[in-house]
Amino acid sequence: MTTKEERMTFLQEMEGVRKIRKPNRADIKKPTELTPGHLERQRAAQAQPLVDRNPLTADVVEPLTSHDVLSWQRPGVQHGVFRKLRLGQYPIEARLDLHRLTVEEARREVYRFVRDCVHYGVRSMLILHGKGERNPDGIAQLKSYLAKWLPELDDVLAFHSAQKHHGGTGAVYVMVRKSDRQKTENREKNRNR
Template identity: 40%
Template sequence: MAEDDFTLFLQEMADVKRLKTDVLTDENGEHQPTLAQLARRKAAELEPEYDANYLRLEYVDLVAPDEVLAYKKDGVQEGVYKNLRLGKYQIDATLMLLGKNLTDARRALFEFVADCHQRGIRTLLVHHGMGRDSKPQPAILKSYTYQWLKQIPAVLACHTAQKTHGSYAATYVLLQKNTEQKRENRDRHQKS
């Protein structure tokens, strides 16, 4: 049967002639993009660049302007958390978010924490304000800052600052050790 199919194919293709050229060009030599190509180009230009910032701008549970923010991951020692809460650690870096909109605050907090972690800075102070008069709801920036801090893997704990550091308008942040600090710590304890 295969031979019959092949013979039939050859009979059907007998009057087919080879094209002289496979390249199609415009008569005037200029190539104009098709409508589909123009649409794809426009969509690519409008598409936002990849954003490594994973902090969400979706709705968060709002906190009151005078609410104490308190968060710690499992495994953080109570003594360490207590010292953070009481402001006993030296603050090595401060971020001022006051007056920023949510988009700018999100970017600033993400970059600030990433930079501090990479440089080995462990204790931070973030000024977000109390937001008593913020519209449409009070304490919007404070609420988002608190939610964002809990989303960042490098953040071990955070707590509302003591009065001397800003009270309800600021938050202490404790970061985990970076890779280099962990290695040094391992090396130090192996030698003992």
């Protein structure tokens, strides 16, 4: 228990102390004035429009239905190689699912996917695009665009609608060219024979 004398000493020591009225939080407001450097960066960013390096076009395409078969090969692809691709006899090394994507999202994903596959040495892949059976007009929109986009990519050698167990006409096998690293390795391997 405190004595009267201790209480009086405490009150004398606390004389002039006031309660803090502001909340106990740091003031993190952004400065309202923009620095010259900030203004210059902002001006430069607005002056340079973003360059879309994606070569895939998103203009008008030939509409395809759920039952249409996709089939294409670049000149020079051997018939045996294309036949093996068509029959799904190459191992699927990568997959891309385009279900529920918009055309623009699919355009970006297809471009990035093919570019990454070539970079990492993936030769055969499966792209799931869906059949468009739920569309009231019966048009398989992503499939239609994919049929246009794949030949536009120089890295794509061939593609064909998948076998039934891999999605049938709702998916497509794609074969891409060898990466520069793979070509060099093949040359070295064949040189030593």
